[in-house]
Structures are given as structure tokens and as C-alpha cells.
Amino acid sequence: MNDRTEYKEYRQIEQRRHAMLANDTVVNILDLGAGSSIAKGSEKQVREIARQSLKSPKYAKLLFRIAKHYFGAGSPEMLELGTSLGITSSYLALANPAGILTTIEGSPEIAEIAQENFSALEITNVRPVIGNFDSKLPQVLRVSNAVDLAFVDGNHREKPTLDYFSQLLEKKSDASIFIFDDIHWSAGMEKAWRQVKSHPAVTLSIDLFFIGIVFFSADFKVKQDFSLRF
Numbered sequence: 001m002n003d004r005t006e007y008k009e010y011r012q013i014e015q016r017r018h019a020m021l022a023n024d025t026v027v028n029i030l031d032l033g034a035g036s037s038i039a040k041g042s043e044k045q046v047r048e049i050a051r052q053s054l055k056s057p058k059y060a061k062l063l064f065r066i067a068k069h070y071f072g073a074g075s076p077e078m079l080e081l082g083t084s085l086g087i088t089s090s091y092l093a094l095a096n097p098a099g100i101l102t103t104i105e106g107s108p109e110i111a112e113i114a115q116e117n118f119s120a121l122e123i124t125n126v127r128p129v130i131g132n133f134d135s136k137l138p139q140v141l142r143v144s145n146a147v148d149l150a151f152v153d154g155n156h157r158e159k160p161t162l163d164y165f166s167q168l169l170e171k172k173s174d175a176s177i178f179i180f181d182d183i184h185w186s187a188g189m190e191k192a193w194r195q196v197k198s199h200p201a202v203t204l205s206i207d208l209f210f211i212g213i214v215f216f217s218a219d220f221k222v223k224q225d226f227s228l229r230f
Contacts, residue, residue, distance in 0.1 A: 001065075009064065013060075017057070020087070029042050063091055067092050081104050086114030088153065090123060104136050141170065147171040152164055152179070157188055159188075165199075175216075196214060201216055204225075204226075209227075
């Protein structure tokens with residue numbers, strides 16, 4: 001959280017963010033979750049999607065630093081639920097060039113734009129998956145050895161969030177880190193977050209308001225729960 005280094009990847013990815021914020025291309029949105037103000041099947045300009053849906057630079061850069069600090073020396077298997085335009089995906093992928101990021105997106109036209117951003121940034125370690133989380137996540141997990149880092153950013157409802165958490169637990173290790181977006185987005189998400197952090201396998205939880213982070217390391221002998229201002 002206190003790392004103030006201006007990594008070169010920040011500038012490269014933020015240039016793509018600015019390009020998205022200026023992009024007036026109209027795309028059709030297939031929103032399969034509950035965390036978007038965009039109506040199912042509606043048409044929106046890319047710049048509107050970027051303004052409404054992208055994680056802020058502050059939090060996207062934090063995700064980069066988490067991925068780099070804990071997994072930068074290895075080749076982690078990372079998983080993202082909710083690719084959107086691929087900006088956060090790019091932060092995760094570039095933090096760990098030797099790792100693999102599998103990212104699931106429900107809307108094909110949005111996934112296509114994300115792929116354009118990956119290509120522009122010369123990112124080659126992203127594995128895109130298009131479809132509903134409910135059907136695609138089990139398929140992805142079946143062929144995964146582990147989930148070292150997971151970022152759950154889609155379908156912001158209590159039951160789906162807990163379902164995804166339950167499935168991810170099957171692939172966790174002692175070193176895994178799971179990150180949940182918009183944990184205070186609704187009463188249902190707050191309830192889901194309380195259940196996630198109270199799970200017996202979770203040894204440390206951190207509430208940064210917009211995101212919640214859980215760890216499973218046995219090094220934490222006593223279960224701890226923090227709410228931090230960031």
C-alpha cells in the first residue's frame with residue numbers, strides 16, 4: 001500500500017485507459033451480472049463503459065503491486081471474473097509476465113475491445129474466456145492446477161459471490177490471495193463479504209472499502225480482520 005514507485009507499466013496502461021475514455025465506438029452490452037448500471041442488451045459508447053466500469057487507477061495500481069510483490073518472482077496462475085475493457089487485467093498480467101491470467105467476460109463485444117488493449121500493450125500471458133461465469137468458471141477451474149491470485153469483479157450479488165468463493169476455495173493454496181470488488185456495493189454484497197472473511201480457511205482479511213482481500217497463510221496463527229483507510 002505504501003509503495004510509491006512509478007512503475008513503467010503504469011504509464012503504458014493508463015495510456016490505454018485514456019484511449020478508452022475518448023473512444024466513442026458504440027458496442028452492444030450483454031450484462032449477465034448485477035454490478036452494472038448498464039442495462040442488459042443495451043448499446044453504449046466505449047467511453048461511457050470506461051467511465052462507469054473501470055477500476056480507478058489508485059486501486060488498479062494496488063492490484064499490480066499486490067501481484068508483483070507476492071508472485072512477481074514466480075509464475076502464478078491468476079484468475080479474474082470480469083474482464084471489462086481489460087485495463088485491470090493488463091495490470092495483473094504485466095505484474096507477472098511469467099504467469100498466466102485467465103479472465104472471464106460475459107459480453108463478447110467488450111471482450112473484443114479488451115483483446116485489442118492486450119495486443120496494443122503486447123501482453124501475451126492473458127487467456128480470455130467469453131461466457132457466463134456460472135458455466136465458464138467450473139470449466140476453467142477443472143483445468144487449473146491452482147488459483148494463486150483471484151480478482152472477483154462481476155455479478156455483484158450475494159449468492160453468486162459466495163458460489164464463486166466456494167469454487168475458488170477448491171483450488172487455493174496456503175499462499176493464495178483472493179480479492180473481491182465492491183464489497184459494500186449493496187446489503188447483499190456486505191453480507192457476502194462477512195461470510196467470506198469469517199470462513200475458517202481465511203486467516204487474514206483486509207477491508208479497503210472498495211475491495212476486500214483475504215489470505216489463507218498458516219503463518220497467521222490468530223485470525224485477523226482489518227479495515228484500513230486507503
